[in-house]
Amino acid sequence: MSRLPELLEQLEARVTERGGVVHWAADANEANAIVTDLVKQTGSERVIKVKSMATQEIALNEALEAAGIQPIETDLAELIVQLGEDKPSHILVPAIHRNRSEIREIFLKAMPGVDPALTDDPPVLAAAARKYLRETFLSTKVAISGANFGIAETGTLAVVESEGNGRMCLTLPETLITVMGIEKIVPAWQDLEVFLQLLPRASTGERMNPYTTMWTGVTPGDGPQNFHLVLLDNGRSAVLADETGRQALHCIRCSACLNVCPVYERTGGHAYGSVYPGPIGAVLSPQLTGVEDNASLPFASSLCGACFDACPVKIDIPAILVHLRNQAPHSRAERAAMRAAAYTMARPRLYARAQRAAKLARIAGRRGRGLPLGWTDARDLPEIPQQTFRDWWASR
Amino acid sequence: MSSRELILGRVRAALRDGPAPGPAPRDYRRSFPSADLDVLVDRLVDYKATVRRITEDAVAAVAAEIAGGTIVVPEGLPSDWRPSDVLVDEGDPGLAPDRIAGAAAVLTAAAVAVAETGTIVLDASPDQGRRIITLLPDVHIVVLRPGQVVASVPEAVARLDPARPLTWISGPSATSDIELNRVEGVHGPRNLHILLLES
CATH class of the missing domain: 3.40.50.10420 (NagB/RpiA/CoA transferase-like)
Known part of the structure; x- marks a missing residue:
């Protein structure tokens, strides 16, 4: 290249x-x-x-x-x-x-x-x-x-x-x-x-x-x-300009990564909504057409690395996925929530208080009610346990 | 600015960080013992080709028996290989496609064969003819000399001339497009016969 x-x-x-x-x-x-x-x-x-x-x-x-x-x-x-x-x-x-x-x-x-x-x-x-x-x-x-x-x-x-x-x-x-x-x-x-x-x-x-x-x-x-x-060309020169992403251009379209991917196995190719499906599609499509057009694709992976193991030309697909996740647009509410979480988790006493508050919330209402991001539209919020790890440790 | 200049400009700009060309390691297997004809036969049969080991003077009779009808042959095929009932393709202009398709079989030589992969390579030399003649008939009979067999793909690539049109054939036409079931025989010849000459 x-x-x-x-x-x-x-x-x-x-x-x-x-x-x-x-x-x-x-x-x-x-x-x-x-x-x-x-x-x-x-x-x-x-x-x-x-x-x-x-x-x-x-x-x-x-x-x-x-x-x-x-x-x-x-x-x-x-x-x-x-x-x-x-x-x-x-x-x-x-x-x-x-x-x-x-x-x-x-x-x-x-x-x-x-x-x-x-x-x-x-x-x-x-x-x-x-x-x-x-x-x-x-x-x-x-x-x-x-x-x-x-x-x-x-x-x-x-x-x-x-x-x-x-x-x-x-x-x-x-x-x-x-x-x-x-x-x-x-x-x-x-x-x-x-x-x-x-x-x-x-x-x-x-x-x-x-x-x-x-x-x-x-x-x-x-x-x-x-x-x-x-x-x-159709976007390939732009892919080449990205030092992390350019290795995706080595792809020889063998489809070995599709065949080993646990996500592809469950969803099939149509779910990717792009010409190139599977793990290679999740890194190639957003790069060729712009991350905004395929914003969900870099997240359509558990980063298990099976694709990288199978790739005959050694494209580090998980590394490119993480790289593209950083470029994908995130909503203002999501960014604020993540910043708040980071702040809380960095401060042990604040974190302990937040855990107690979460327990109260569990008693107070139906699971996930009031979450603003639509996160619970397609999945359940995990049940918050009766006892936190810290409580368990203290009572041991 | 032409699209050519635009694309080359974009590519040069994309490489501004000056990435060094990666090494092209050649430390994979590249030297091999002489080709093993039994391996070739095993791989050909595994891919559903039919192999007969015969002497050169038997080619015409065996080909006629396999075909059971008119055989298309290229102009440069050795004359003592030619069965009696043949259509000779003289190249430019050659036989019309419907006459080629209507023949019972086509009989050609080959350029190289790869034992490890069971591959026959045609390079459109006079004893192999235009590519179309080996494509339309349903039966392709290939005569192979032991000296044309190499052990591996790298040796075959080294022997071939890229300026010639090349067709690499590994077993008859096949597909796995329906429920991943392998079906032999879609568009190319559905029957591949190899006549491997005794040395």
């Missing part, structure tokens, strides 16, 4: 040498405008898409639809989400919140030409998606992808996948548009030997994922003959 400016310029030079066109997008609107224009220039009214967190982050599908272009998601889970007019809930398996019978119903309702005798057997459902998408792959002239890695030294881009929809999109169309966050860059070709071992193992636990495609610009006679690379 410390060499990011020179590496970006190097990547741009290599891709351009090999017949690609590089575009720079400072924010989501600019990226969407660039991609929409590029699609319009081809005259195509439909694009096929490889699963990509970056294009989800910038809401590219919505922008394309607004311009009269139909985006078709080709990853099975993304297709389930798209046909179900739904939102993804996991980085790697976005339809993990749907069971097989729900998926069958979504296909029966929304998949053109689907066999009405469709069962809910996963291989049958996968075969239905294969049949539906095959014709689309062959007849669509433009594809949009993300990138797992961009290699500055050679100008090579890599997409790591399982189903083969990535190979289809990266091979069959005439035009390929790749949207890549500027942090996805790695310096050297040799660095792939590290990441190709880390990513599949951390992500799915496989020794290697079924398919990885790598391409460098345009190869005459093989694959898309027009290649555009859109380099996306």
Whole structure:
């Protein structure tokens, strides 16, 4: 990351040498405008898409639809989400919140030409998606992808996948548009030997994922003959400016932290209300869009540290969470209450008196009545014990 | 100011505190004994590929038997590997997609194979052809020479030329998107056959 400016310029030079066109997008609107224009220039009214967190982050599908272009998601889970007019809930398996019978119903309702005798057997459902998408792959002239890695030294881009929809999109169309966050860059070709071992193992636990495609610009006679690379900032440079938070840019989107997180396990991905769910989302989303827009996310953690243990690129997520909590806005009443508590707890005699007062309050009224912060709307105030520790100690 | 200048300016400003480039330690496993073909076979079979160890003169007959119909072959495939019923893809312009998709199988060589991960890498050389021909048929038959097998991913990366379009294949197409059940065979070839030549 410390060499990011020179590496970006190097990547741009290599891709351009090999017949690609590089575009720079400072924010989501600019990226969407660039991609929409590029699609319009081809005259195509439909694009096929490889699963990509970056294009989800910038809401590219919505922008394309607004311009009269139909985006078709080709990853099975993304297709389930798209046909179900739904939102993804996991980085790697976005339809993990749907069971097989729900998926069958979504296909029966929304998949053109689907066999009405469709069962809910996963291989049958996968075969239905294969049949539906095959014709689309062959007849669509433009594809949009993300990138797992961009290699500055050679100008090579890599997409790591399982189903083969990535190979289809990266091979069959005439035009390929790749949207890549500027942090996805790695310096050297040799660095792939590290990441190709880390990513599949951390992500799915496989020794290697079924398919990885790598391409460098345009190869005459093989694959898309027009290649555009859109380099996306959209808040990443601001993340880079934060000395504690910048390590979040090392994320390779493996989702290992989601899979071990006790909070994610209970709440699921939708509860985060951001494109990037789970522990990494709780540090990445507030940094990309501003802490104010995601003020609750840094608190959506018990700081147990399981994410840090699981992270293959060693992002200290708990440390960033604490850092972001300090930046999150706190209400005036909350700040006053915390200051009063700090003052009381620092003075033993005052603290003892406060404990006695709390005991009286317990006798006086229903639990939590009169608390001003709405804290008891969704939870109970713990019962205050009959005897304080100090009383117990004195009577021992 | 162009967005390029804007972004590069922001990134430079973000790095004003001058963080030193982190070390790139290379002390992970990088040297290996010579590749173990039995490990490769074990990993391929584990990922639901079918492996046959045959002699070179048997390639054409075995491929024809697996395919049971017309086989797409790249122009540079060694002529004595070619079965009788073939469609030759001559590259630019090559076969139309529907003719490739309609074939029973595709037969190619490979560039490198990784024993530890059960991975075959294609680099679109003349004996492997355009990427499209190994994508549309439902059966992919790969002929592998023992000398092409390396033990590990780092050795494969070192052997490959990044200027070529590369396809890394570890077993047939698969998904775990429905209730995390692994289903072999979505969009890519649903059947992967490896013909490993005897040395």
